Amino acid sequence: LRRRACHAARLGLVLACLPALAAAAALPPIHPKARGSATGILMWHDIVPGKKLVWFDTTVAELKAQFAEIRRLGLTPISLERLAAHLERGEAVPKKAVVLTFDDNNLGLSQHVFPLLKRYRWPAVFFVHTGYVGVTTGKPHNTWDQLREMERSGLVKAYPHTDTHPEDMRKLTDARIARELTRSRQKMERELGGPRVYFTYPDGHFDARVAAGVFKAGYRLAITEDRGLAEASPNLMMVHRYSMHRRPGEVLKALGGGR
Numbered sequence: 014l015r016r017r018a019c020h021a022a023r024l025g026l027v028l029a030c031l032p033a034l035a036a037a038a039a040l041p042p043i044h045p046k047a048r049g050s051a052t053g054i055l056m057w058h059d060i061v062p063g064k065k066l067v068w069f070d071t072t073v074a075e076l077k078a079q080f081a082e083i084r085r086l087g088l089t090p091i092s093l094e095r096l097a098a099h100l101e102r103g104e105a106v107p108k109k110a111v112v113l114t115f116d117d118n119n120l121g122l123s124q125h126v127f128p129l130l131k132r133y134r135w136p137a138v139f140f141v142h143t144g145y146v147g148v149t150t151g152k153p154h155n156t157w158d159q160l161r162e163m164e165r166s167g168l169v170k171a172y173p174h175t176d177t178h179p180e181d182m183r184k185l186t187d188a189r190i191a192r193e194l195t196r197s198r199q200k201m202e203r204e205l206g207g208p209r210v211y212f213t214y215p216d217g218h219f220d221a222r223v224a225a226g227v228f229k230a231g232y233r234l235a236i237t238e239d240r241g242l243a244e245a246s247p248n249l250m251m252v253h254r255y256s257m258h259r260r261p262g263e264v265l266k267a268l269g270g271g272r
């Protein structure tokens with residue numbers, strides 16, 4: 014919050030921050046019993062067989078090496094439902110738990126990630142912009158049928174990542190924010206069944222107003238791209254996540270080292 018919503022504090026204008034702080038204070042807290050654990054949510058986007066098309070692509074070879082490293086370090090992938098029960102109600106999670114998350118529903122997830130998940134028998138979460146399901150934009154995206162088929166394995170679960178993937182939700186009106194959140198949740202609950210109440214912010218952009226909008230739309234957990242342990246998050250609408258696009262080796266080593 015200090016960094017995202019309250020730049021004025023750096024200038025000593027503390028009073029200017031009070032509305033943002035009040036909004037954040039009203040958001041649901043991390044359960045105190047969860048605070049003793051150390052869980053890392055990991056973020057990838059598309060997984061590609063050959064050359065990367067964008068900087069946040071990961072090659073199949075890189076992902077395979079990272080999965081092998083996750084196993085070697087003794088990290089334990091858990092489902093997002095389990096993490097939510099931990100953060101909301103203080104239920105226990107394994108030591109060195111991680112949650113594997115993939116944003117943007119690229120076809121590479123069904124082609125390259127899903128076979129790997131089956132081999133390792135690991136759960137993963139796909140955050141899907143519902144307006145582009147089955148649509149090719151710059152890249153092709155999985156269809157509802159493909160998502161349904163992957164969910165039948167019990168390993169993959171899809172959750173909303175807005176409807177149209179606005180690049181910065183902070184620039185949207187309250188009404189537009191509500192529309193993005195409600196539409197994506199309703200579409201997904203209609204296609205895949207519900208409830209679909211966990212969310213990731215497009216490009217990790219949020220502030221206290223956006224986070225309050227997510228909470229108001231009925232979501233129970235919202236995940237950012239702010240680096241840090243899940244348990245150290247300010248509240249359930251601002252849950253930390255580690256990008257695997259920058260120094261992934263260091264991220265895994267830190268999580269595996271039993272800090």
Ligand SMILES: [Zn+2]
Nearest residue numbers: 116117215216
């Ligand atoms: Zn995204």
